Amino acid sequence: MTQMTMIQAITDAMRTELRRDDNVLVFGEDVAKNGGVFRATEGLYDEFGEDRVFDTPLAESGIAGLALGLALQQYRPIMEIQFFGFVFEAMDGIASQLARLRYRSGGHYHAPVTIRSPFGGGVKTPELHADNLEGLFAQCPGLKVVIPSNPYDAKGLLIAAIRDNDPVLFLEHMKLYRSFREEVPEEAYTIELGKAKIVREGSGLTLITYGAMVRTALKAAEQLQKEGIDCEIIDLRTISPLDTETIVKSIQKTNRAVVVQEAQKQAGIAAQVIAEINDCALLHLEAPVGRVSAPDSVFPFASAEDVWLPNEKDIIEQAKATVNF
Amino acid sequence: MDLPVNDSGRIEDFFPTLRILDTQGHVINEQARPEISNDELKELMRRMVYTRVWDQRALKLNRQGRLGFYAPVAGQEASMLASAFLMDQEDWLLPSYRDIPQLVWHGLPLYKAFLYSRGHFEGGQYPEELKAVMPQIIIAAQCTQAAGIALGLKKRGKKQVAFCYFGDGATSQGDFYEGMNFAGAYRAPAIFICQNNRFAISVPVEKQTAAASLAQKAVAAGIRGIQVDGMDPLAVYAATKKAREHAIAGDGPTLIETLTYRYGPHTMAGDDPTRYRTDELTGEWEKRDPLIRFRFYLERLGLWSQEDEEQTAEQARTDVDKALKQADRVSKQNVTDLLGFMFEKPTQNIQEQLDAYSAREGDQR
Numbered sequence: 001m002t003q004m005t006m007i008q009a010i011t012d013a014m015r016t017e018l019r020r021d022d023n024v025l026v027f028g029e030d031v032a033k034n035g036g037v038f039r040a041t042e043g044l045y046d047e048f049g050e051d052r053v054f055d056t057p058l059a060e061s062g063i064a065g066l067a068l069g070l071a072l073q074q075y076r077p078i079m080e081i082q083f084f085g086f087v088f089e090a091m092d093g094i095a096s097q098l099a100r101l102r103y104r105s106g107g108h109y110h111a112p113v114t115i116r117s118p119f120g121g122g123v124k125t126p127e128l129h130a131d132n133l134e135g136l137f138a139q140c141p142g143l144k145v146v147i148p149s150n151p152y153d154a155k156g157l158l159i160a161a162i163r164d165n166d167p168v169l170f171l172e173h174m175k176l177y178r179s180f181r182e183e184v185p186e187e188a189y190t191i192e193l194g195k196a197k198i199v200r201e202g203s204g205l206t207l208i209t210y211g212a213m214v215r216t217a218l219k220a221a222e223q224l225q226k227e228g229i230d231c232e233i234i235d236l237r238t239i240s241p242l243d244t245e246t247i248v249k250s251i252q253k254t255n256r257a258v259v260v261q262e263a264q265k266q267a268g269i270a271a272q273v274i275a276e277i278n279d280c281a282l283l284h285l286e287a288p289v290g291r292v293s294a295p296d297s298v299f300p301f302a303s304a305e306d307v308w309l310p311n312e313k314d315i316i317e318q319a320k321a322t323v324n325f
Numbered sequence: 326m327d328l329p330v331n332d333s334g335r336i337e338d339f340f341p342t343l344r345i346l347d348t349q350g351h352v353i354n355e356q357a358r359p360e361i362s363n364d365e366l367k368e369l370m371r372r373m374v375y376t377r378v379w380d381q382r383a384l385k386l387n388r389q390g391r392l393g394f395y396a397p398v399a400g401q402e403a404s405m406l407a408s409a410f411l412m413d414q415e416d417w418l419l420p421s422y423r424d425i426p427q428l429v430w431h432g433l434p435l436y437k438a439f440l441y442s443r444g445h446f447e448g449g450q451y452p453e454e455l456k457a458v459m460p461q462i463i464i465a466a467q468c469t470q471a472a473g474i475a476l477g478l479k480k481r482g483k484k485q486v487a488f489c490y491f492g493d494g495a496t497s498q499g500d501f502y503e504g505m506n507f508a509g510a511y512r513a514p515a516i517f518i519c520q521n522n523r524f525a526i527s528v529p530v531e532k533q534t535a536a537a538s539l540a541q542k543a544v545a546a547g548i549r550g551i552q553v554d555g556m557d558p559l560a561v562y563a564a565t566k567k568a569r570e571h572a573i574a575g576d577g578p579t580l581i582e583t584l585t586y587r588y589g590p591h592t593m594a595g596d597d598p599t600r601y602r603t604d605e606l607t608g609e610w611e612k613r614d615p616l617i618r619f620r621f622y623l624e625r626l627g628l629w630s631q632e633d634e635e636q637t638a639e640q641a642r643t644d645v646d647k648a649l650k651q652a653d654r655v656s657k658q659n660v661t662d663l664l665g666f667m668f669e670k671p672t673q674n675i676q677e678q679l680d681a682y683s684a685r686e687g688d689q690r
Contacts, residue, residue, distance in 0.1 A: 057510050062469045062503035069473015092463055103666040104459050106450035142667050165669040194672055241672035
C-alpha cells in the first residue's frame with residue numbers, strides 16, 4: 001500500500017494497464033513529454049515511449065476519430081480530453097461514433113476506448129473548462145459514465161474502464177486531484193462499473209451523490225449527526241448505468257432521500273435518480289425526494305464559483321427539510 | 326523563405342487535372358498511362374458495367390419499396406471503382422453512404438448492402454475478412470477515423486493503407502481537415518479520396534469554398550494533393566496507385582480530388598435535382614461518361630465486346646435478384662436485438678428492458 005492522491009492513483013492505473021497489455025495506448029493534447037496539463041500522464045512517455053504514449057494535434061474531434069480507428073486495429077485507446085469543457089468538439093466522435101459502433105456493426109466491432117477528462121467546479125479555471133456536462137453523456141446509449149470520488153476508487157474504476165470492451169467516459173473532478181491522499185494498493189485491482197458504494201451507513205436519510213459532492217456530503221453528514229439526523233451516503237461512482245438496486249435498498253431502510261449533484265438542476269443525474277426512486281421505491285418514502293444542485297445558469301466565471309456551487313450548507317438545509325417534511 | 330509561387334501566383338495552378346483518356350477513349354497523356362494488365366483493364370470495366378446495372382436496378386427497387394435508403398452512383402463509377410481497384414484485400418475501406426460499390430467489391434455480400442439500405446443491423450455485420458467500416462453518415466467523420474486506422478496499421482507494421490471516401494461538401498467540415506492533418510502529422514498510410522460531384526445535395530461546390538480546387542486543400546495539411554478527371558478510369562487508377570505507393574513507403578497520406586458527377590438525385594428520398602441544376606449540365610457530364618470512354622478504349626485494344634457487356638449485365642441482374650431474395654429471408658429486427666448490441670454485457674437497465682421486451686415480443690409470436 002502507498003499513500004496516493006487521486007491523480008497519482010489515476011496515473012498508476014494507466015501505468016499498470018500499459019504494462020499489462022501492449023494494446024493499451026495513451027494519447028491526447030500535451031500528454032507525452034509534458035505529462036498532461038495536470039500531470040496525469042507523468043512519467044508514462046518516459047517508461048513506454050512515443051509508440052504507446054503520444055501527443056495529438058490540437059483537435060478534440062480528431063482525437064475521438066483517432067481513437068475509433070485505433071480501436072478497429074485492436075488497440076485499447078485511452079484518450080484524454082484536456083478539459084471537459086472542450087468535449088463539445090468531440091460530441092459526434094463520442095456519442096455518434098464510439099458509442100454506436102457495436103450496434104451499427106451488429107456486434108461485429110466494438111470500441112474499447114476510455115475517454116478521460118478533468119471536469120468539475122471549484123478550482124477557478126477560465127470559462128469553458130470546468131463544466132459539469134456528465135448528464136449529457138449519461139443520455140448517450142452505448143456509453144458508460146464513471147466518476148470516482150477518491151484515489152482508491154479512481155484506480156480500480158479506471159482499470160475496469162480500460163479493460164471494458166465498450167467505451168467508457170471517465171470523469172476526474174479537478175478539485176479531487178490533489179485534495180487528499182489515501183492508501184492505494186500497488187497491484188492492479190478493478191471495481192465493477194455500474195456499482196454504487198455506501199460510503200457511510202445510516203438510518204434516517206439517504207444522501208445520494210457522486211464525484212466531489214461525496215466529500216461535501218460526508219462533511220454535511222457529520223454536522224447532521226450532531227443534530228440527530230443519521231445519514232447514509234451512496235457514492236454512485238458510475239452515473240450511467242445507475243445502480244438502482246443499491247439506491248432502492250437504502251431507501252427501504254431510511255425512507256427518505258436527498259440527491260446531490262454539482263451540476264445544474266435541469267435534466268441532470270439527480271432527476272434520473274429521483275425518477276428511479278419513484279418507479280421502484282415510492283411507497284417506501286415518507287417525504288418527497290429532495291434535490292440539491294447548482295442553479296440553471298451557465299457554469300459561472302471563476303469568481304462566482306463559490307456562490308454558485310452547491311455546498312455543505314445547502315445539503316444540510318435540504319436534509320432537514322426532507323426529514324421534517 | 327521561398328513561398329510556393331508560380332508565374333500566375335495562384336495555388337490552383339499547382340493542381341492541374343490529370344487526364345489520360347479523352348471522352349472518346351483516346352490516350353492523350355501517354356506519359357501518365359499507368360502500368361495495368363489487360364486482365365485488370367477488363368476486370369475494371371466489368372466492375373463498372375456491373376455496378377451501373379445494379380444501380381439502375383436499385384433505383385427501381387427503391388421506388389417499389391423493396392429497398393430503403395439509397396444514394397445513386399451512376400456517373401461516379403470510375404471515381405469509385407478505379408480508385409478502389411488498387412485496394413489490397415487487407416487494406417481498410419472507410420466509405421460514405423454513397424460508396425456502397427467499393428464496399429461490395431471489397432467483399433461485402435450484395436444482400437448485406439441491401440440490408441444496410443433497408444436499415445437492418447445485419448447489413449453492418451461484416452464478414453471477418455472484410456476490412457471496412459460501415460458507411461459514414463456524418464459528413465467527414467470517416468476522415469478522422471481513417472487517420473486512426475492508418476496510424477494503427479503503421480503501428481502494427483502492416484504494409485496496408487486506409488482508403489477514405491467522401492464528397493465535395495465534406496471538405497467544408499472540420500473533420501476533413503483534422504483527418505488529413507492527423508494522418509499527415511503521423512505520416513500514416515491513408516488515401517483521402519474526395520469525389521467532387523459538384524453538388525452537396527443542392528449546394529454547388531463554388532459555394533462551399535473560395536478555393537479553386539479541393540485538391541489544393543492538401544497544402545494546408547502538408548500532404549500530397551492531386552486533382553484527376555474522375556470520369557477517366559485510367560487517371561483515377563494512376564493517381565491512386567501512386568498515392569498507395571507513397572503511403573506504404575511511409576511517405577504519408579495523399580488527397581485525391583476526382584472531378585465527377587452523379588447523374589441521379591442525391592438520394593432516393595425525395596431529392597429533385599431539377600431544383601438546383603440544369604439538364605444541360607447533366608447532359609454535358611453524360612458525354613464524359615466513364616463507361617463510354619473506357620469501352621471505346623478497351624474495344625480498340627480488343628479487350629471488350631458487346632458480348633462481354635451483355636454477359637456482365639446479365640450477371641448483375643441475376644446477382645441482384647439472388648441478393649434480394651437472400652435479404653428477404655433475414656428475419657425482422659426487434660427491440661431485443663437492439664438492446665443486445667448496446668454493450669458486451671447488458672447493464673442493469675438494459676437487462677431489465679431486455680426482459681420486458683422479450684416477454685412482449687414473445688407474446689407477439
